[in-house]
Amino acid sequence: MASQTDPTWEQRWHPLREEWVLFTAHRGGRPWIGELKSPDAATVPAYDPTCALCPGNARLHGVNPPYTGTFWFPNDLPCFGPNAPSAADVCDLYRRRPAGGTAEVVCYHPDHGKTMADLTTDEVRAVVDLWTERSRELGTRPEVAHVLIFENKGSAVGTSNPHPHCQIYAGGLVYGHTAREVESSRRHFARTGEFLGQAILARELAGPRVIAANDSFVACVPWFARYAYEVLVLPRRQVSSLADLDSTERHDLAAMLREVAIRYDNLWRMPMPYVMAIHQAPTDGGDYAAFPFHVEFHPPLRTPDTLKYLAGPEIGGGSMTNESNPDEKAAELRAAAGPHYKTVAPGTRS
Ligand SMILES: [Zn+2]
Numbered sequence: 001m002a003s004q005t006d007p008t009w010e011q012r013w014h015p016l017r018e019e020w021v022l023f024t025a026h027r028g029g030r031p032w033i034g035e036l037k038s039p040d041a042a043t044v045p046a047y048d049p050t051c052a053l054c055p056g057n058a059r060l061h062g063v064n065p066p067y068t069g070t071f072w073f074p075n076d077l078p079c080f081g082p083n084a085p086s087a088a089d090v091c092d093l094y095r096r097r098p099a100g101g102t103a104e105v106v107c108y109h110p111d112h113g114k115t116m117a118d119l120t121t122d123e124v125r126a127v128v129d130l131w132t133e134r135s136r137e138l139g140t141r142p143e144v145a146h147v148l149i150f151e152n153k154g155s156a157v158g159t160s161n162p163h164p165h166c167q168i169y170a171g172g173l174v175y176g177h178t179a180r181e182v183e184s185s186r187r188h189f190a191r192t193g194e195f196l197g198q199a200i201l202a203r204e205l206a207g208p209r210v211i212a213a214n215d216s217f218v219a220c221v222p223w224f225a226r227y228a229y230e231v232l233v234l235p236r237r238q239v240s241s242l243a244d245l246d247s248t249e250r251h252d253l254a255a256m257l258r259e260v261a262i263r264y265d266n267l268w269r270m271p272m273p274y275v276m277a278i279h280q281a282p283t284d285g286g287d288y289a290a291f292p293f294h295v296e297f298h299p300p301l302r303t304p305d306t307l308k309y310l311a312g313p314e315i316g317g318g319s320m321t322n323e324s325n326p327d328e329k330a331a332e333l334r335a336a337a338g339p340h341y342k343t344v345a346p347g348t349r350s
Pocket of ligand 1: 047048051052053054055111112163
């Protein structure tokens with residue numbers, strides 16, 4: 001049973017990306033037993049006059065209204081443009097195409113000092129509803145092949161502004177991981193007649209890596225995790241995009257995202273940095289009935305002060321090495337249940 005509990009010198013197949021992940025838990029050190037950071041170590045004000053996302057503040061192009069709930073606006077420096085020029089290919093090897101489309105910013109809340117973990121479920125629900133509305137609208141545009149929603153949280157992933165927000169990229173590019181998941185889910189369905197997302201869900205529900213679950217969604221550290229504290233949020237039924245979720249499921253997704261965010265913060269009693277990505281089917285008119293809608297959280301930290309560096313094997317070689325055991329990391333996150341540490345008086349949490 002050693003291979004079940006101690007993935008040492010083991011490669012595991014990542015069924016969504018169809019690639020191998022190398023597990024070297026014997027090199028990752030022990031679980032963090034160091035000093036926990038003070039809950040009040042970093043206090044962020046509710047309003048920052050220099051923040052481009054706070055209500056009433058000026059941005060590069062425009063002024064934010066005095067919004068009280070969610071708020072979205074077109075990114076002032078978008079990576080896709082509505083008037084992208086079309087150019088002839090240089091040759092059949094050096095090809096090019098216009099980067100048409102748009103990019104938007106979604107503010108979760110007017111309070112500069114909050115994160116998803118600090119919001120109520122109803123407040124996160126409003127964010128999920130806005131994501132759904134924007135995805136639907138952007139997906140109907142002829143120049144948009146894919147709507148990618150992601151949140152970069154924390155300076156460790158390059159975000160200097162703590163204001164709770166995410167970004168929406170909607171252009172002619174189907175992002176690489178989604179493109180691979182389109183192919184992997186199609187191949188799996190053709191081979192087995194089952195949906196890949198549901199097949200992964202069944203295996204995770206039968207294993208020790210589920211960290212939280214509700215009527216519509218399950219959160220787990222997947223068996224094939226690429227990062228130590230990676231979390232996969234899977235729907236309990238086959239859906240391919242946000243637009244497929246009914247009202248109850250949108251509520252349950254909001255509750256699950258908040259749940260994951262709280263557990264991350266409670267883990268080390270500090271705001272956990274992460275990249276969150278919502279993987280939904282392309283919107284280019286293809287048949288994506290088998291595409292597995294899901295949300296991925298990729299935290300870059302292995303301990304409170306140790307980053308997972310992407311170096312030779314990852315950048316140079318193109319394959320991930322995970323120095324941890326997903327079963328153990330899931331147990332740590334299971335033990336980090338709410339309430340959020342900031343709402344609990346010091347000394348009262350066991
Ligand atoms: Zn702000």
